Amino acid sequence: MTWSRLTSFGGENSIWLFTSAVLVGLASFFDLRQGFVNLLYTETHCYQSVRTHSDAEPYANCFSVLPSGVFSRVFQAPPESPYARSTRPGFAIPGLWDGHGHLLQYGEFLNSVDLFGSESFQDINTRVNTYLDTHPDAGSKEEWVRGVGWDQMALGRMPTADDLASDDRLRNLYIMLDRVDVHCIWVSQPILDLLPESIPDVPGGEIVRDPGMGVFCDNAMDMIMALWPKPDSKKKQKFLKSAMSKLNEVGLVGMADAGVMPGNAALFKELAGTEDWTLRVYAMLECDDRNTFCPDSAEKHVRDDGLLSIASVKLFADGALGSWGSAMIDPYSDRPDTSGSLLVNATELTRVTIAWAEAGFQVNIHAIGDLANRNAVDAMTAALERVCPGESLTSCQSRRRFRIEHSQIIHPDDQTRIHSIGIIPSIQPTHATSDFAYAEKRLGPERTRTEAYRMRSLLDVNPILGSDFPVEPPDPFQGIYAAVTRKNPHTGRGTDGSPDGWHTEEALTLDQALRGFSVAPAHGAFLGGKAGVIQKGAFADWVVIDEPLEETDIEDFRNFKVRETWIAGKRVYKRD
Ligand SMILES: *[C@@H]1O[C@H](CO)[C@@H](O)[C@H](O)[C@H]1NC(C)=O
Ligand SMILES: [Zn+2]
Numbered sequence: 017m018t019w020s021r022l023t024s025f026g027g028e029n030s031i032w033l034f035t036s037a038v039l040v041g042l043a044s045f046f047d048l049r050q051g052f053v054n055l056l057y058t059e060t061h062c063y064q065s066v067r068t069h070s071d072a073e074p075y076a077n078c079f080s081v082l083p084s085g086v087f088s089r090v091f092q093a094p095p096e097s098p099y100a101r102s103t104r105p106g107f108a109i110p111g112l113w114d115g116h117g118h119l120l121q122y123g124e125f126l127n128s129v130d131l132f133g134s135e136s137f138q139d140i141n142t143r144v145n146t147y148l149d150t151h152p153d154a155g156s157k158e159e160w161v162r163g164v165g166w167d168q169m170a171l172g173r174m175p176t177a178d179d180l181a182s183d184d185r186l187r188n189l190y191i192m193l194d195r196v197d198v199h200c201i202w203v204s205q206p207i208l209d210l211l212p213e214s215i216p217d218v219p220g221g222e223i224v225r226d227p228g229m230g231v232f233c234d235n236a237m238d239m240i241m242a243l244w245p246k247p248d249s250k251k252k253q254k255f256l257k258s259a260m261s262k263l264n265e266v267g268l269v270g271m272a273d274a275g276v277m278p279g280n281a282a283l284f285k286e287l288a289g290t291e292d293w294t295l296r297v298y299a300m301l302e303c304d305d306r307n308t309f310c311p312d313s314a315e316k317h318v319r320d321d322g323l324l325s326i327a328s329v330k331l332f333a334d335g336a337l338g339s340w341g342s343a344m345i346d347p348y349s350d351r352p353d354t355s356g357s358l359l360v361n362a363t364e365l366t367r368v369t370i371a372w373a374e375a376g377f378q379v380n381i382h383a384i385g386d387l388a389n390r391n392a393v394d395a396m397t398a399a400l401e402r403v404c405p406g407e408s409l410t411s412c413q414s415r416r417r418f419r420i421e422h423s424q425i426i427h428p429d430d431q432t433r434i435h436s437i438g439i440i441p442s443i444q445p446t447h448a449t450s451d452f453a454y455a456e457k458r459l460g461p462e463r464t465r466t467e468a469y470r471m472r473s474l475l476d477v478n479p480i481l482g483s484d485f486p487v488e489p490p491d492p493f494q495g496i497y498a499a500v501t502r503k504n505p506h507t508g509r510g511t512d513g514s515p516d517g518w519h520t521e522e523a524l525t526l527d528q529a530l531r532g533f534s535v536a537p538a539h540g541a542f543l544g545g546k547a548g549v550i551q552k553g554a555f556a557d558w559v560v561i562d563e564p565l566e567e568t569d570i571e572d573f574r575n576f577k578v579r580e581t582w583i584a585g586k587r588v589y590k591r592d
Contacts, residue, residue, distance in 0.1 A: 116482035122263075272480070272541060
């Protein structure tokens, strides 16, 4: 800047040179003063080894942290140095990130009925009863019982309101239970009674009427959600606190929240930086009216301390595979009568994507089926062309970083486009290992082999890994296990109890999977070099573990326990 002024101001060179010299002098004085402050207040931590994820120095054994919560130095202390002599037991790795989760919903889940793995209606009723023992006030019209995790596949059929009414204690209670993928809800009779006598079908949704009423999927969930007495901000604050501390416990220091309504975004802004806010949150805004452009309730908000960034939006192209809701180019192999449904048509998705891109937001589109993924790529391509006229799509995308959330089933032609543009896939390795039980039935062998649940073949486009908690448990080590072995972390098995992984040609190495849970989500959150890495200038986030990951048996990742989690130089979790 100084130099361009020097040339343009020709005759006044001397004045500019003088001013510059004074400025440089002042700057170095302040640098020096800051240097002393740093020296006085810097804390240095040494471990048996430090894995950094920095190319310059992949391993070290010590680092120093400034009072501002940033690394000032990463170094290898020689064995005889006083630093090395203060080495603490354990191995440090960069703090982990979940590239796609739902913070408030997770907190709510921690305070609701856990139905994951339930195998019968009796089992479900028992779990709701147990919950009621400790939450005697739940189930009123003002405070519904909430739960998540049922699966009609395990139950043998779709549930109905009558199934809940079969239990005397539950009969008159307001109960709303989310399907395992949160794309359907199952409600009790008192809630059905709040709806009009006859309910018409909903585009982009399904009202299950057989074997009876009770389940509402995708867009049809809206009519129930409109009746649900929403938690107030005090309750939400409680949800956030319990979610954050549970996430810290599994080694997470940050997450991308894949859908934050404007009201909740306002709450996040209020709470970020307070004592209980112990997680970095990259929040994707979701308009109150899904898949719309709502600039009036969307304000960018990026904190310098990295604890909250709001600079992106979440759109939804389709539903989930489990309920045949994902939108396919060709019909499902096990239900040739349907190819799923789009939540928004291609024209509209493109229009909304362009509007958000022009407003300067990163656009992240939920897409599971191959038609939804195609529409997402189309919409992103159109938006990139619009916001960077005359520039290559790749170069525009390297700045805009549009992401496809889930990127689950992608036609080979669209995989080619994703590679060439550099669209970022955001993938959940444990979705693959949960869905593999039925994925091949839904898709058939050909689509499964060429389109589904890619990981390794997408490595060149910086895939972000995550869990989609509370849909899957947030433990990133289980995600790493699923990515490396393509086996289910709960069972340690592949499909049908096989000891072999599922389509292991798409498996990642340990290093690739770890980067997917650290460096890649940081890049996707515009925090490259600041998060997911231990290096000078990065946020001082790290996790302490008992033995080096490289030497840990991969089977031990299924039940991994971290020792400590640190965020901005402060310890937020310590194992007892
Ligand atoms: C797409 O959806 C929009 C908004 O719902 C609607 O106005 C438009 O007619 C639809 N276009 C097509 C081709 O169906
Ligand atoms: Zn999600």
